Amino acid sequence: MNVEAAIQALVDARVEFVIIGGWSAILNGSSYVTNDLDICFARDSGNLRRLAQALAPFHPRLRDLPKGLPFVWDHATLRNGTVFTLETDLGKIDLLAEVAGLGTFEEVAGGLVVTEAFGRQVRILDLKSLIKSKRAAGRQKDLLLLPELESLLEAEEP
Amino acid sequence: MTPEELARAEERLRNPAPGSRIEAAQKFGIDLTLLIGQLRLTPAERARQMLEVCQLAERVRGAARRRKP
Numbered sequence: 159m160n161v162e163a164a165i166q167a168l169v170d171a172r173v174e175f176v177i178i179g180g181w182s183a184i185l186n187g188s189s190y191v192t193n194d195l196d197i198c199f200a201r202d203s204g205n206l207r208r209l210a211q212a213l214a215p216f217h218p219r220l221r222d223l224p225k226g227l228p229f230v231w232d233h234a235t236l237r238n239g240t241v242f243t244l245e246t247d248l249g250k251i252d253l254l255a256e257v258a259g260l261g262t263f264e265e266v267a268g269g270l271v272v273t274e275a276f277g278r279q280v281r282i283l284d285l286k287s288l289i290k291s292k293r294a295a296g297r298q299k300d301l302l303l304l305p306e307l308e309s310l311l312e313a314e315e316p
Numbered sequence: 317m318t319p320e321e322l323a324r325a326e327e328r329l330r331n332p333a334p335g336s337r338i339e340a341a342q343k344f345g346i347d348l349t350l351l352i353g354q355l356r357l358t359p360a361e362r363a364r365q366m367l368e369v370c371q372l373a374e375r376v377r378g379a380a381r382r383r384k385p
Binding site: 159161162181184185186187188189191193273274275276282305306308309310311312313314 | 317321324325326328329336337338340341342344346347348350351353354355357358359360362363366367369370373374
């Protein structure tokens with residue numbers, strides 16, 4: 159997975175997004191290991207166009223789409239869905255219009271931090287928001303991450 | 317984090333207070349020394365380190381099954 163190239167392509171294309179999931183946990187100090195990139199994106203028309211154009215060179219296709227079925231990658235496709243689990247030339251990228259427990263990109267904006275990573279300024283969930291989203295997602299893999307994230311939060315409390 | 321905040325966080329992780337969430341995590345099986353190591357890094361350094369781990373994992377994935385008898 160070439161996360162760095164994916165992030166740089168998105169930032170350089172001025173896509174409005176926030177890194178969520180495993181990479182958000184890693185950048186917050188978790189020792190979690192992940193092999194995909196999860197982002198939450200803004201759904202306004204301009205952003206959907208920029209997002210589609212930014213990832214187009216990496217040939218996105220849906221991971222759960224049977225081989226041979228046609229798939230068109232453009233802003234109209236993005237407008238018609240809220241969750242896209244993609245395989246790309248850079249690796250697995252999951253695009254979500256909403257984060258469990260937090261809401262849309264605009265609603266997530268209150269619980270994020272901007273940090274330097276991958277050679278760019280990127281937005282990630284802060285620890286409180288990350289914990290809230292993992293608890294809301296409720297899958298075993300999310301819940302297993304909570305003790306570590308809560309430890310980091312407690313360690314960093316004033 | 318300021319040096320003082322980092323020192324305080326490290327101390328909390330090294331010696332968890334009884335009844336704390338950190339102590340609960342330790343009992344759950346979390347290796348708190350890994351968290352101390354991560355906190356000492358900047359987010360950019362954490363990303364770089366994890367990218368190296370992922371690249372290494374990609375190189376060795378399936379190696380055991382590829383081994384010749």
